[in-house]
Amino acid sequence: MNTRQKILIPILLATACAAGVLLGGKLDFSSSDTLFSSNPKKQKLNRLIDYIDYEYVDDVNTDSIVDLTVNRILENLDPHSVYIPKEEYAGVVENMQGDFVGIGVSFYNVNDTVVVIQALEGGPSEEIGIRGGDRILYADGTPLFNNNISNDSLTKHLKGEEDSRVTLKVKRKGIKDLLTFKVRRGRVPLKSVDAAYMLSPDVGYIKVNRFSETTYKEFEKALKDLKAKGANQIALDLRDNPGGYLSEAIKIVDEFLEDEKLILYTKNKSGAVEETFSKRKGLLENGHLYVLINENSASASEVVAGALQDNDRGTIVGRRSYGKGLVQREMELGDGSAVRLTIARYYTPTGRSIQKPYDNGNESYFKDYMRRYKNGELNSADSINVDDSLRYETPEGKVVYGGGGIIPDIFIPLDSDNERNNIKLLLHGGYMSRFIFNVLEENRSFYNNVKRENFESEVVISDEMVRDFVRFVASANIRLNLNSQKTLLKQYLKAVIAQQLYGTTAFEKLINENDPAIEKVLELSKKIE
16 A cells, blocks of 8 residues: 555544444433423524524525534533434434344445345345345336436335335346345344354354444343353453443443442432442353453443453453543434433443543544554553553452553554555455455355355465455555465455355454454463363
């Protein structure tokens, strides 16, 4: 990659993290009209809007003025109190619900045709046999190709009311006539547990990508399955997890703690403290635990890591976490929009606030990643700045620090290989996914019939495929060093093939090969008696 692209890497990562830090509370759909109906400040704003609407000399879009005003007000509170416009709110709610109603496919638009990437696991399309590579040409007789329909209308044709039916006409390679599928729309899981598998005969691995309404249920099933396979140690991967519902994180922590252990406490503006304790028999109260975190692990992820660290439960592995210790609640504003408002701060069991400072404004706050990148903290634990006045001790005497993020027990440096980081950026940017989709399209009859247990031996990434990918990204002015990164490119390309054929667990298993943090977990696990 050129110099400009290398500079952009940390900026893009920091932006992704800043955009992804989510609420730590619960959705609150209660109306506040009664509470604030007599507020003179509210009446003042209402009167101003009315004056502009009815008296101002030119026509003005007062909706945009209100949106701008709300944003400006929230910007002066803290970095995580934000406004969610109505056009975005439904998507935010859907993502955090953990499912949506539809036919259950991911797809690309290829030459103005809807082409299925994969039928989503647990969805209606998977159940009735729709496959990757299928072209959905008609929905209830309406053509979905040749620009006859907008993206919004397309989504409406594929989504719909739960239990409603849609008849799809599908073109499948190798079959002359169109196939007909009558699909009953249903709830399609938006999984928050990306993977659960055995790293070794004793160590199970669970990766959680966010904390949605269904996370604990997914996690509980994964943990039970791994225990049944012999796992007595667990690696819980919270790297790049931006947070989510605090309640789901608390239930997960409870599986690892004995009863009546403090998990966290919150404090609101009046100083009222609310403590949360473990309260039931956990699935793994005795087996050893490893929690993997990095600079993009935030909010509810930090609750999990902090609670377990402060209770001397397991080992935290990775890099210092993001540093978000504020609790938000989402409240509707009556027009389809909502506000995500900070209502409290949370503290770990030893009394640590892990919220990093935001006194210098939001812009400075969200540039914290760049400061860490430049001061060397991502490459050396010795470069992490700690404040001795925020020094705490766990019950067993381990020293921990507040003031911004969870500092791990075992430090894993950021990969210093720029080429390797560039490849990861291409993965997260969707380049590999689109390239692999094209590869699968060229030989669907082969790939769709490869059994999962035979994948490792039957699917081989050739040097020619790697060269094709290098040419593919070169068309977007991205340069890769084929000589130094051929092996890594093969690993990642194969992982993306597995993802599109079998889902996220197959992807994570391949991506995690030679991962330094996981290798450290396996090394530590061998020392556990």
